[in-house]
Amino acid sequence: MKSKHLYKVGFAQTKPILGKIEINSNSIIDIIKSHNYDLLVFPELATCGYDFKTKNEIKKSSISIDSIFFKTVKKICIKKKSGIVIGFAEKSNSTIYNSSILINENGKMYLYRKSHLFYNEKKIFEKGNTGFIIGKVNKLKIGQMICFDWFFPEAARTIALNGAHIIAHPANLVMPYCQNSMKTRTLENCIYAITSNRIGSEGDYTFTGKSQITDNRGNIMKSGYRKKECVMFVDIDIKNAENKFLNTKNNIMNDRRNDLYEL
Amino acid sequence: MKSKHLYKVGFAQTKPILGKIEINSNSIIDIIKSHNYDLLVFPELATCGYDFKTKNEIKKSSISIDSIFFKTVKKICIKKKSGIVIGFAEKSNSTIYNSSILINENGKMYLYRKSHLFYNEKKIFEKGNTGFIIGKVNKLKIGQMICFDWFFPEAARTIALNGAHIIAHPANLVMPYCQNSMKTRTLENCIYAITSNRIGSEGDYTFTGKSQITDNRGNIMKSGYRKKECVMFVDIDIKNAENKFLNTKNNIMNDRRNDLYEL
Numbered sequence: 001m002k003s004k005h006l007y008k009v010g011f012a013q014t015k016p017i018l019g020k021i022e023i024n025s026n027s028i029i030d031i032i033k034s035h036n037y038d039l040l041v042f043p044e045l046a047t048c049g050y051d052f053k054t055k056n057e058i059k060k061s062s063i064s065i066d067s068i069f070f071k072t073v074k075k076i077c078i079k080k081k082s083g084i085v086i087g088f089a090e091k092s093n094s095t096i097y098n099s100s101i102l103i104n105e106n107g108k109m110y111l112y113r114k115s116h117l118f119y120n121e122k123k124i125f126e127k128g129n130t131g132f133i134i135g136k137v138n139k140l141k142i143g144q145m146i147c148f149d150w151f152f153p154e155a156a157r158t159i160a161l162n163g164a165h166i167i168a169h170p171a172n173l174v175m176p177y178c179q180n181s182m183k184t185r186t187l188e189n190c191i192y193a194i195t196s197n198r199i200g201s202e203g204d205y206t207f208t209g210k211s212q213i214t215d216n217r218g219n220i221m222k223s224g225y226r227k228k229e230c231v232m233f234v235d236i237d238i239k240n241a242e243n244k245f246l247n248t249k250n251n252i253m254n255d256r257r258n259d260l261y262e263l
Numbered sequence: 264m265k266s267k268h269l270y271k272v273g274f275a276q277t278k279p280i281l282g283k284i285e286i287n288s289n290s291i292i293d294i295i296k297s298h299n300y301d302l303l304v305f306p307e308l309a310t311c312g313y314d315f316k317t318k319n320e321i322k323k324s325s326i327s328i329d330s331i332f333f334k335t336v337k338k339i340c341i342k343k344k345s346g347i348v349i350g351f352a353e354k355s356n357s358t359i360y361n362s363s364i365l366i367n368e369n370g371k372m373y374l375y376r377k378s379h380l381f382y383n384e385k386k387i388f389e390k391g392n393t394g395f396i397i398g399k400v401n402k403l404k405i406g407q408m409i410c411f412d413w414f415f416p417e418a419a420r421t422i423a424l425n426g427a428h429i430i431a432h433p434a435n436l437v438m439p440y441c442q443n444s445m446k447t448r449t450l451e452n453c454i455y456a457i458t459s460n461r462i463g464s465e466g467d468y469t470f471t472g473k474s475q476i477t478d479n480r481g482n483i484m485k486s487g488y489r490k491k492e493c494v495m496f497v498d499i500d501i502k503n504a505e506n507k508f509l510n511t512k513n514n515i516m517n518d519r520r521n522d523l524y525e526l
Contacts, residue, residue, distance in 0.1 A: 011435035
C-alpha cells in the first residue's frame with residue numbers, strides 16, 4: 001500500500017497560445033493523461049494565454065468552473081486518483097477572475113481567485129475574493145497562490161498558517177525575482193512550493209520559464225528549462241512541512257510575535 | 264548645504280571578545296570616531312560577545328542605556344552630527360534583553376529589544392517588548408531588527424508600514440540563509456537594509472561575516488568579507504524607499520489585501 005506521507009508532485013511548464021482555448025485545453029489534457037503523479041501544477045492562465053487588452057477580449061477566452069473542460073479534467077483526476085491545479089480565466093456571471101482550480105482525486109474542486117493583480121491585469125480582471133483556501137489530495141494539504149501573489153509575504157504566510165504542506169503556484173512570470181524569493185517564502189514558512197511558470201512571449205511580455213519546486217528549507221529540488229516546455233516531478237514528504245521546528249528550540253510558527261506586529 | 268535625501272550609511276563588521284566589555288566598547292568608540300557617515304550600524308551584542316551560558320554570566324556583561332559607554336557614544340554622535348546603531352546586552356532592573364539602540368545626531372536614543380530569540384538565547388534573555396519602533400537621523404527614518412528577526416516577514420513588514428526608509432539590522436548570524444533572504448525582505452517592502460554581522464567563533468558558533476547593504480529592489484550594494492573585520496559605506500537616496508510603486512500600476516503597500524490575510 002502506498003505510503004501516506006510521500007507524494008509525487010510536479011509542474012507542467014507550457015506555452016499557451018493566446019486566445020486558442022481549445023488547443024491549449026487539449027494540450028493540458030494530453031499532459032495530465034500521460035504522466036503518473038499525486039499532484040501536477042500548470043501555469044497561470046494556462047487555458048488561454050496572458051496578454052489580453054480588454055475585458056471584452058478576455059471574455060471570449062474565459063470559462064466557468066462548470067465547463068466541459070473541467071468536467072473532463074475531473075474525470076481524469078478520479079480515474080488516475082490524482083490532483084491537478086490549472087490557472088485559467090474564470091467567467092462567473094459577468095465577472096472575469098484570474099483564477100486557479102485544484103481538482104482532487106475525488107473530483108472535488110477548490111477554486112482560488114488571484115488576490116494581487118499585476119499591472120494591466122487590473123484593467124481586465126476583478127480582484128480575487130476567495131482568500132487563501134486549502135484543498136486536499138489524499139492527506140496532502142495544498143494552498144494556491146497565483147504569480148504576483150508571491151510578492152506579498154502575507155499570502156504564503158496565510159497559506160502556511162492555514163495548514164498547507166505545499167503551495168501550488170501557477171505563474172506567468174515576467175520579472176526576475178520570484179525564483180530566488182521562493183527560497184525565502186518556503187524557508188520562512190517551512191513549506192514546499194511548486195511554481196509552475198510558462199515560457200514564450202506575448203506582446204511586450206517575455207515569460208521566464210525556470211519553473212521551480214522548492215523544499216521546506218528553501219532548497220531548489222527541481223528547476224525547469226528557461227525556454228523549453230517540460231514536465232518534472234519530485235517526491236516530497238509531508239512530515240517535513242508539518243514539523244515547524246527549525247532547531248530544538250525554535251518553532252517558527254509558535255515563535256511569531258503577533259503581539260508586536262502591526263500589519 | 265547637504266542634500267536632504269542622500270545619506271551615507273554603513274556597517275562596522277567587528278569581532279567582539281566574549282565578556283570583555285571594556286575592550287569591545289573602546290574598539291567601537293575608535294571606529295565611530297574615525298569615519299564620517301550619517302548612520303553606522305554595529306553587530307548584535309557588539310559590546311559583549313554572544314555565547315553566554317547562563318543569565319548570571321551575561322549579567323556581568325550587560326549594561327543599561329544610562330551607562331557611561333552610551334553617554335560617550337551620545338557625545339560623539341552629537342559632535343559628528345551622525346547616527347549609530349549598536350547591539351548590546353541590556354540590563355533593565357533585574358531583566359536582561361538582547362537589545363540595540365539607535366542614537367541620533369541630537370543624542371536622542373531609540374531602544375529596540377529583540378522580538379524573536381534564537382535557540383539558547385531563550386535561556387538567557389527576556390523576549391523583547393518594545394515593538395518595531397522607528398527612529399530618525401535628520402530625515403532618514405530607521406527601523407531596527409536584530410539577527411533572527413529577519414526570519415519572520417512580519418518584522419520587516421511592520422518596520423516598512425511604520426514608515427522606515429532603512430532597516431538597521433545588527434546580527435550574529437550562524438545560519439547560511441539571511442544574506443540571500445534580505446534581497447526578498449528589501450524588495451517586498453521597497454526598503455533599504457544594513458545587516459551588520461560579526462565574524463569569528465565562540466564555542467559551537469561560527470559567525471558568518473558578509474555583512475550586507477541591500478537596496479530597495481533587493482540588489483546587494485555592498486558585501487563585507489567572510490572572515491575579516493571591515494567598515495563599509497554606501498550612499499542611499501530616501502526617495503527610492505518612499506516611492507512604493509513597483510511599476511506605474513502596482514503600489515506594493517496599497518495593493519496589500521488585508522481583507523484576505525489571516526495572520
